[in-house]
Amino acid sequence: MSLLTNVMDHSLDDGYAEAAARKQSEGTSGMPRTVRAKLSLAAGLVLAAVVVTVGAAQARVAAPTIAKERQELIDRIQRETAVADKLESTVGTLRGDVSARQREALKKDGGAGRADLVGMLSGAVAVHGPGVKLVVNDSKDATTGGNGNPRETSGFSDTGRVRDRDMQRVVNGLWESGAEAVAINGQRLTALSAIRAAGDAILVDNRPLVPPYTVFAVGDGERLSTRFQDSADGLYLHALQENYGIRTSISTEGDVRLPAAPSVIVRTAQPSTEKGTS
Numbered sequence: 001m002s003l004l005t006n007v008m009d010h011s012l013d014d015g016y017a018e019a020a021a022r023k024q025s026e027g028t029s030g031m032p033r034t035v036r037a038k039l040s041l042a043a044g045l046v047l048a049a050v051v052v053t054v055g056a057a058q059a060r061v062a063a064p065t066i067a068k069e070r071q072e073l074i075d076r077i078q079r080e081t082a083v084a085d086k087l088e089s090t091v092g093t094l095r096g097d098v099s100a101r102q103r104e105a106l107k108k109d110g111g112a113g114r115a116d117l118v119g120m121l122s123g124a125v126a127v128h129g130p131g132v133k134l135v136v137n138d139s140k141d142a143t144t145g146g147n148g149n150p151r152e153t154s155g156f157s158d159t160g161r162v163r164d165r166d167m168q169r170v171v172n173g174l175w176e177s178g179a180e181a182v183a184i185n186g187q188r189l190t191a192l193s194a195i196r197a198a199g200d201a202i203l204v205d206n207r208p209l210v211p212p213y214t215v216f217a218v219g220d221g222e223r224l225s226t227r228f229q230d231s232a233d234g235l236y237l238h239a240l241q242e243n244y245g246i247r248t249s250i251s252t253e254g255d256v257r258l259p260a261a262p263s264v265i266v267r268t269a270q271p272s273t274e275k276g277t278s
Contacts, residue, residue, distance in 0.1 A: 123181070123188050123189065123190035123191075123260060123261035124260060124261065125260050126257070126258060126259050126260045127180070127181045127218055127257075127258050128218070128255055128256060128257040128258070129180075129218045129219075129255065129256060130218070130219070130220065130221045130252070130253065130254055130255065130256065131179070131216060131217050131218040131219050131221055131224065131252075131253050131256035132174075132179075132216075132217050132219070132221055132224050132225045132228070132250055132251065132252055132253060132256075133214065133215070133216055133250070133251050133252075133253050133256070134170065134174070134214075134215040134216075134217070134228075134248070134249070134250045135212050135213070135214050135215070135247075135248065135249045135250075136162055136166070136167070136170060136211075136212065136213045136215065136237070136246065136247070136248050137162070137211050137212035137213070137246070137247040137248070138160060138161045138162055138211050138212075138246070138247070139160035139161070139244060139245030139246055139247065140160075140245065140247070141160045141245060142160035142161045142245075160244050160245050160246070162202070162211060162213060162246060163197065163202070164195050164196055164197040164202045164203075166237070166240060166246075167184065167195050167202060167204075167213060168195045169233045169236055169237070170215060170233060170237060171184070171189060171195065171215070172233060173228050173231050173232070173233025173234055173236075173237075174215065174217045174224070174228055176231060176233070177219075177224050177227035177228040177231055177234075178219050178220060178223065178224050178227060179217035179218065179219045179224060180217075180218045180219050181217065181218040181258050182215065182216070182217045182218075182258075183215070183216050183217075183258045183259070184204050184209060184213055184214070184215050185204075185209050185210070185213060185214055186259065187204045187205065187207060187209070188258055188259055188260060188261040188262075189204070189261075190261050193205050193261075194206075205262075212247075216253070216256045216258055217256070218256050218258060221252035221253060221254075222252055224252075225250055225251075225252055228250070229250065
């Protein structure tokens with residue numbers, strides 16, 4: 001209790017006062033005493049004030065320049081964006097003109113029906129009709145690594161995972177079985193489409209896919225399903241299911257809707273020459 005009473009009676013202010021008195025008696029107070037020291041302190045304060053003033057002045061002078069450069073950058077971005085929009089519009093117009101000329105040429109050769117058929121087979125137009133739905137997925141064991149993501153496991157050495165060559169055989173088998181249009185995970189396939197592997201991912205036209213792989217094919221549903229399952233590629237898929245646990249399912253659909261391919265590019269073209277008749 002005596003210690004507590006002593007603390008209450010003698011606050012810390014007494015200690016500070018004693019320390020200040022001791023420094024004053026020893027001549028070690030914080031304020032300079034000589035004229036030289038006072039002049040040095042004043043010079044330091046003046047120098048600090050000059051530095052602050054000059055810095056503020058430079059900032060004020062540079063502000064309009066920075067604002068001007070920023071505005072110039074914004075104007076440049078807007079101009080380039082306008083040019084890009086104009087070019088995109090021009091590309092769209094040219095594509096429409098090319099499509100119209102293609103349809104007109106096909107009408108001359110074989111009628112409007114041929115133009116629609118070519119557009120459907122090339123993937124240039126969206127299609128719908130009866131068909132099949134085929135789902136191919138990695139085995140359950142393949143999803144135990146990489147935090148449940150089979151694309152983060154050790155790689156395609158895992159035989160429980162679907163590989164690019166497996167999807168190639170599936171698609172080729174559907175075409176051979178009578179499919180008129182095919183899409184994987186909403187990605188329409190054309191005669192120029194490629195199914196490849198890049199690292200641990202399966203790519204369709206350079207776009208990565210994520211399992212399960214859902215394949216829609218337009219065609220005679222019952223006939224297409226039967227022919228595919230009895231084909232060599234269908235039996236290959238069945239062997240993957242039996243030996244490696246690859247999960248598959250196939251069903252017929254009354255109305256399958258497939259989007260158009262994102263871009264159908266004519267790589268080469270030659271003008272047709274018509275020989276005159278005498």
